[in-house]
Amino acid sequence: MYTNGTSRINDQGQLEIGGVNTVDLAAKYGTPLFVYDVALIRERAMQFQEAFKMEAVPFQVAYASKAFSCLAMFQLADELGLSLDVVSGGELYTAIEAGYPMDRIHFHGNNKSLAELEMAVEAGIGCIVVDNFYELRELSRICKERQHRMEVLLRITPGVEAHTHDYISTGQEDSKFGFDLVSGQVHEAVQQAHEDEFLHLLGVHSHIGSQIFETKGFVMAVEKMFELIEVWKEKFDFTPSVLNLGGGFGIRYIEGDTPLPVGEYVRKMIEVVKEKAAATNLTMPEIWIEPGRSLVGDAGTTLYSIGSHKHIPNVRDYLAVDGGMSDNLRPALYQAEYEGVLANRANEEATETFSIAGKCCESGDMLIWDLPLPKANHEDILAVFCTGAYGYAMANNYNRIPRPAVVFVEKGEAFEVVRRERYEDLVRLDLPLVKKVSN
Numbered sequence: 456m457y458t459n460g461t462s463r464i465n466d467q468g469q470l471e472i473g474g475v476n477t478v479d480l481a482a483k484y485g486t487p488l489f490v491y492d493v494a495l496i497r498e499r500a501m502q503f504q505e506a507f508k509m510e511a512v513p514f515q516v517a518y519a520s521k522a523f524s525c526l527a528m529f530q531l532a533d534e535l536g537l538s539l540d541v542v543s544g545g546e547l548y549t550a551i552e553a554g555y556p557m558d559r560i561h562f563h564g565n566n567k568s569l570a571e572l573e574m575a576v577e578a579g580i581g582c583i584v585v586d587n588f589y590e591l592r593e594l595s596r597i598c599k600e601r602q603h604r605m606e607v608l609l610r611i612t613p614g615v616e617a618h619t620h621d622y623i624s625t626g627q628e629d630s631k632f633g634f635d636l637v638s639g640q641v642h643e644a645v646q647q648a649h650e651d652e653f654l655h656l657l658g659v660h661s662h663i664g665s666q667i668f669e670t671k672g673f674v675m676a677v678e679k680m681f682e683l684i685e686v687w688k689e690k691f692d693f694t695p696s697v698l699n700l701g702g703g704f705g706i707r708y709i710e711g712d713t714p715l716p717v718g719e720y721v722r723k724m725i726e727v728v729k730e731k732a733a734a735t736n737l738t739m740p741e742i743w744i745e746p747g748r749s750l751v752g753d754a755g756t757t758l759y760s761i762g763s764h765k766h767i768p769n770v771r772d773y774l775a776v777d778g779g780m781s782d783n784l785r786p787a788l789y790q791a792e793y794e795g796v797l798a799n800r801a802n803e804e805a806t807e808t809f810s811i812a813g814k815c816c817e818s819g820d821m822l823i824w825d826l827p828l829p830k831a832n833h834e835d836i837l838a839v840f841c842t843g844a845y846g847y848a849m850a851n852n853y854n855r856i857p858r859p860a861v862v863f864v865e866k867g868e869a870f871e872v873v874r875r876e877r878y879e880d881l882v883r884l885d886l887p888l889v890k891k892v893s894n
């Protein structure tokens with residue numbers, strides 16, 4: 456069984472995370488249940504930060520909160536000294552409720568509403584990553600009305616296509632995100648932002664994709680940025696003080712995935728930025744990055760109770776669990792792959808192969824195809840690994856299935872940080888049909 460962080464098989468042959476038996480967690484909190492290894496999140500945050508500190512360069516590591524958001528996660532990120540990347544009013548509201556330092560919040564997104572921009576300005580957040588001319592114009596107007604100067608980055612699409620799934624490649628030229636290079640939009644945007652009385656242009660941002668296992672794409676993005684910077688220096692007397700190189704650092708989901716140590720991504724970024732800054736006689740800019748998946752992805756494990764078993768002779772054995780695409784949409788959305796074990800019999804030999812089906816009324820609701828397991832039955836608990844990013848964050852109420860609970864585990868203790876939805880929660884916002892009374 457592949458393990459990382461504090462995961463291990465205890466003397467009873469059962470899966471343990473953070474010193475807590477997962478079988479006990481399932482019994483206490485029910486299933487499906489997201490379990491987060493807090494020690495592993497701490498370790499990853501430290502690895503990113505230490506890689507920058509070793510090179511003695513100015514930096515910010517911002518947690519990309521779209522991966523997993525809740526009050527406790529934001530409070531943990533604050534404790535770890537991370538900045539925070541939010542992409543909606545809801546994520547910003549959660550950060551405010553969590554008491555997050557406003558000056559360490561960056562607001563992303565390709566279609567921020569006017570209400571969201573106003574909310575961000577009024578909250579006094581640290582930076583807005585401007586995605587388009589509409590947003591640039593409206594943010595300037597909002598800041599002028601409030602006599603508030605806002606620090607901004609401009610998101611650019613550097614035309615670098617990371618080696619990743621097409622659906623989650625976001626840095627190539629044809630993208631809904633950012634100002635493109637070929638048309639010259641980015642030069643116009645830089646001039647407007649740099650000359651704006653109420654916007655302070657810190658620099659630029661790029662994000663080339665997700666689940667990236669090499670550094671070449673980041674190097675190419677930096678090289679393209681510096682080609683632009685030389686133009687801006689000459690035409691507008693502007694040089695960025697910040698380069699935000701985004702995130703997308705890969706994690707191991709299944710055997711064969713080969714992510715680099717997080718420090719290796721950082722060291723290569725620093726190396727190429729230093730080289731290009733020296734070659735162009737520019738002051739070394741502050742480097743910002745935005746890890747999300749690589750901070751919380753493999754720190755999360757989902758526990759399910761096994762239900763029905765369907766045997767199709769000479770074809771397949773299906774095991775159904777009490778969750779599925781309602782708590783993990785990624786297999787249906789991205790054809791994402793996972794590994795898992797029976798949490799209550801984790802050291803038993805895998806003698807059979809099962810396909811793990813969700814309970815939603817969709818034939819595409821399959822979590823894992825062809826998972827080796829011991830002979831399983833409805834009393835077993837299935838643990839699916841590396842579900843900490845975009846699992847609970849994408850959870851939904853399809854088929855009116857309540858969303859799971861979330862627990863943090865560390866040093867032998869478990870803390871419930873998101874309670875399980877109840878049926879009454881599902882109708883809380885519903886309104887009954889009121890028919891007009893005819894005279």
